[in-house]
Amino acid sequence: MSLFPTYKRFPLTIVSGSGTTVIDNKGKEYLDFVSGIGVCNLGHRPPHVQKALEEQLHNVWHVSNLYQIPIQNEAAELLTSTTNLDYVFFCNSGAEANEAAIKLARKHTFKEKILTFKQSFHGRTFATMSASGQEKVHQGFGTLLPTFEYLPYNDTKAVQDVQDDQVAAIMVEVIQGEGGVIQGNKEFMEAIEQKCRELGALFIIDEVQTGIGRTGKAFAYQHFGLDPDIITSAKGLGSGFPVGAMIGKEKLAETFSAGTHGSTFGGNPLASAAIKATLEVIFKPDFLQSVMEKGYFFQELLNEKIGSLSVVKEIRGHGLMTGIAIHTEALPVIDELRDHHLLAVPAGPFVVRLLPPLNVSYQEMKRAVEILAEVLDQITDKTINSD
Template sequence: MNTVAVSPVLPVYARQDLTFVRGEGATLVDADGRAYVDFLAGIAVVGLGHCHPAPLAAAQAQLERLWHVSNLYWSEPMIALAERLSDRFGGARAFFCNSGAEAVEAGLKYARKATGKPGVVSLTGSFHGRTLGALSVTGQSGKREAFEPLLPHVSFAAPNDADSLAPAITAETGCILLEPVQGEGGVHELDAGFVAETRRLADENGAVLLFDEVQTGVGRTGTFFAWERLGVRPDAVTLAKGLANGLPIGCLLVGDEAPEGFAPGDHASTFGGNPVACAAANAVCDELTDDLLAGVTATGLALTAGLRELPRVREVRGAGLLLGAELGRPASEVVAQCAGRGLLVGTAGESVLRLTPPLVVTAAEVDQALGTLEEVLA
């Protein structure tokens, strides 16, 4: 089905000519009835797999009660989700929105209000979204150039290079922003020592340490928050993607020990905290048991080992089920050839294959994906 020539959708995505009509677990089915093994999961979104019965039932039940209520009032699903996330963080307050970029924007505003300082230090290779503020702190020139000049007072340090981090911080720095694993930037995990140094420098300079866990959070790396793996608690963290297993939601969590910031009227989101999305997110949180998270770690190790045995794979990076395979050829070619064989994967740079399967992917599905990749890369 070729829809490219007739679609009235703005061409901001380089979409493949695939139209999907249903999904279950790690399987998607296209309009022609062909099944695909989904090792992209909406780019780390459907962590529990497509149409998982728990968030599905929660969303359906909530739809029958209440779809929307203004944020002038409270809703039970929003309160419950804030409590769950606060417990996971170890004490925090939540602002709910609809996407990762929106959560990052909220984090930037919070840091400026809390510290009174406009400066942000981010990392080269980072990706924080495509809205104007989030793009301004994204460390990829190719994504920034067409929209410059962007926001001022932003500087970039090299990841895992403490020597470049300290000089980037000035008296006007109010926020240090990082992804525990750079997803879009090639799947590079930050070292625990480097992250600990960012914590020290943030404290020393009165800056908010903000972790962008839009992609790494909600179990993707084998712990609910990726910062748990690193042993460094941020002042604030953003979540989105996997939080409601595919329904639009974003969140900024501000730790109870972080400086005061927002007051009524400082920020808002009309659809933020939507009861249906929050109901689904509550179900997701309930499903992310210790056993499931341990399975993410184990499956990630098995997938990593299998990828390292494949031809033309030079390096495998990442954590849990957020993995990148450095190839000796353009990754987009491999993506297209895999799709032709019924496997969906993505890219994270010119030569990096990105794999973010559902957290519940089975060993048989891992073996099937590795077999397809072996055929394509041979």
């Protein structure tokens, strides 16, 4: 194999997919509750998005951002229409969106320090790696950028105690995805917003995994009635097409003037077609309401069927973003789930993460919980028998 070994790959080769179902190169079918790690929010090959991409393929694939791209503006208007924000910068990934947010915050405030949180994850570029509050992400890369500091997550007092007029921004995830599916509480989030106003800092919310309907709102911060200056988005934004976006308030527009930032491929016609078609489906109020209802159903079913098992420590999450904290290592459980034709991923060493497509059926959720119950019950029995 001619690839750098940067990924610890599962022994699975997916060759086709439709909706919530994928098929491997041996003809086996799986329920996909990974969705490309929260990317395929409409499942695999959603018809509306596929049609939009096929139409765009027959027109033009790429033009420089030095030219007018009407469909790019249409995609941007869909993003801003569901938020309190006004302008969009398109790029290719969540890490790039967070890079743009970091650059914009520093340039706008003329300050350098950015506060993030322990166990956070914001990307793998040098700046976003430095912003991430996880030691395993930092290891081996030498001295990180010194302008990031990490506060404990969900610690309201730690935020309130900050007294530093050199803070350019505080950046936070509403739910820490890679950190274990840990949800921020309302008091904590409100304290961050208040501290940003007090310090003249920008309030940045990383919605790379939680946004685009994943929690039943267009963006997860909307559950708390927050008023961020910047949000970042990627993953579910393009239904599998590589896209990212930084969305900010009008007051920031002059700071990101011509020549201050850019992206060759960001928001090109193909990317914009994927974004527009995706948002046309997900941002409909009825669709978001259905995600909310499915999320409640899924959480209740999980608590009913596996919540009392001795191997299960906690079931957490919001909408269709779920983490099952267990008393044993997650990877062997995920391997066993795959053998039972259910795909899941870890969120840290002891959390099984489930991110089904937002249009998953109730029957598919029931089947997934049946498989989880069977696998986790076996682990419980083994633990009891070994004691």
